[in-house]
Amino acid sequence: MFWMALAMTLSGAVAQGTHVPPPQAVKPPVKHQLVEAKAPPLTDGIFPCTQCHNEKVNGKLNTTRRELQFHDDIQAEFHHDSENRWCLDCHDAKNRDVLHLTSGAPVTFTESYKLCGQCHGDKYRDWKRGVHGKRIGQWNGEKTYLLCVHCHNPHSPRFKPIKPLPPPIRPSEMKR
Amino acid sequence: MNPMTTSNNSGGCGGSEAVDPGRRDVLKFLAVGATMATGAACDLEGFFRKSFRELSPADVRRMVTGWERKYSRKYGKAVTVSEAGPIDGVKFGYGLDLSRCVGCRRCVYACVEENNQSRKEPQIQWIRVLEMDKAHGIDINHSDIYYDAAEVPRPGKFYMPVQCQQCDDPPCVKTCPVGATWKEKDGIVVIDYDWCIGCRCCMSACPYGARHFNWAEPSLPAQEMNPKTHVLGNRPRPKGVVEKCTFCIQRTREGQYPACVEICPVGARKFGNLLDPESEIRQAMDNKRVFILKEELATHPSFFYFYAT
Numbered sequence A: 001m002f003w004m005a006l007a008m009t010l011s012g013a014v015a016q017g018t019h020v021p022p023p024q025a026v027k028p029p030v031k032h033q034l035v036e037a038k039a040p041p042l043t044d045g046i047f048p049c050t051q052c053h054n055e056k057v058n059g060k061l062n063t064t065r066r067e068l069q070f071h072d073d074i075q076a077e078f079h080h081d082s083e084n085r086w087c088l089d090c091h092d093a094k095n096r097d098v099l100h101l102t103s104g105a106p107v108t109f110t111e112s113y114k115l116c117g118q119c120h121g122d123k124y125r126d127w128k129r130g131v132h133g134k135r136i137g138q139w140n141g142e143k144t145y146l147l148c149v150h151c152h153n154p155h156s157p158r159f160k161p162i163k164p165l166p167p168p169i170r171p172s173e174m175k176r
Numbered sequence B: 001m002n003p004m005t006t007s008n009n010s011g012g013c014g015g016s017e018a019v020d021p022g023r024r025d026v027l028k029f030l031a032v033g034a035t036m037a038t039g040a041a042c043d044l045e046g047f048f049r050k051s052f053r054e055l056s057p058a059d060v061r062r063m064v065t066g067w068e069r070k071y072s073r074k075y076g077k078a079v080t081v082s083e084a085g086p087i088d089g090v091k092f093g094y095g096l097d098l099s100r101c102v103g104c105r106r107c108v109y110a111c112v113e114e115n116n117q118s119r120k121e122p123q124i125q126w127i128r129v130l131e132m133d134k135a136h137g138i139d140i141n142h143s144d145i146y147y148d149a150a151e152v153p154r155p156g157k158f159y160m161p162v163q164c165q166q167c168d169d170p171p172c173v174k175t176c177p178v179g180a181t182w183k184e185k186d187g188i189v190v191i192d193y194d195w196c197i198g199c200r201c202c203m204s205a206c207p208y209g210a211r212h213f214n215w216a217e218p219s220l221p222a223q224e225m226n227p228k229t230h231v232l233g234n235r236p237r238p239k240g241v242v243e244k245c246t247f248c249i250q251r252t253r254e255g256q257y258p259a260c261v262e263i264c265p266v267g268a269r270k271f272g273n274l275l276d277p278e279s280e281i282r283q284a285m286d287n288k289r290v291f292i293l294k295e296e297l298a299t300h301p302s303f304f305y306f307y308a309t
Helices: A002-019 A072-077 A109-119 A121-129 B021-038 B041-048 B057-075 B106-114 B171-175 B201-205 B259-263 B280-287
Strands: A033-036 A135-137 A142-145 B080-082 B092-097 B128-133 B157-162 B181-183 B189-191 B228-230 B269-273 B289-291 B303-307
Touching: A109 A121, A121 B280, B057 B080, B092 B280, B106 B128, B106 B259, B171 B181, B171 B201, B259 B269, B269 B280, B280 B303
Parallel strands: A033 A142, B080 B228, B092 B303
Antiparallel strands: A135 A142, B092 B269, B128 B157, B181 B189, B289 B303
């Protein structure tokens, strides 16, 4: 009788155990809301590109790599695998108001990170995790994530050296 | 000159000179008299108050209201003092990407402005940026915090910002003789500026040089004062107390990122909840190589250096 009672108690406990959800060690994490930062503005007056890049204005479309007679500033600073690449590897020849992937699929300027991610897959992966790049706003709520082009110049992506802010005053130079 | 009667700090523990116990009582009496004469009831309350952790929420609220009045008058703007406590289920963690930092010191000055540090004489900066040789690796003995370059990063150098590591086993807390510093539930090590006696034991105990002392009345121009403060964080400090990084307690307990994270021009700084696997800090720790500064001392920092590349 005793054993039966014990067995019943035990089975009851087990059965009960299956219905009770396991205790939560940690509260479920707050849902992060990721908000895309507004893409940085293009140079004033440059967009839409089709106002100049227009077959009606320029005649026949020439897609061979060459030194251009315009966009001098960009050509001068262009340093992004410049040996192997030129404008039309990213900019779409047929519709200059968009970029294109290697597949030829168009990508708008506000989604340029998709284009960057084709080659820089490791950075793209880290950026989506929040490890590469920068997020501002709320660590537990609405986070605004910056795009590649907020920090990197797409034509010359390597960071340029900057002037540091002043060093601290040495204790010997401080009045007490 | 008795510092008790001249200092205007609300804690009333400004007297650090050696005074014999009998005289001290008399001076205390005089100090109380002087405070009463000026009619500063809140200072009087501060003088007799219990240690911060023993105060009831109502007491804290009353004290905070007093400070808000006092600071608003002093700095000529509406100053708020928050007493927000830790958020449940949150343990703060900080990540710094050593492969990205360029040593530009933007974080140092953003921190100074956010946290109302003394600007000069004494100059107090909670973040120190160490410049080190790539050839040597992390070698604190050969690091330089006074580098003054036209441009950074300099060739052959790398940079390692150091601030309070918010240790889980903090030597500073263990050494404080009066219990004026402690670790909060969310991992932030805080200081009660009115309880600190200025003995600086914590400064010598800290292996990271993260604690700083107000050798003189802090210089904080009224127009530069950040009016959004926290009682255990960036509220104006009196002379003779220790201060340090609090992960911007006034911001982070309200969900914001610390000021240094938001200013960093290279995105080297990551912050979040260590208990949340989706947070940036956890993503960095789970996927990158992590380095703990002076790990051999078993201080168990909540601050992690990592290499993203």
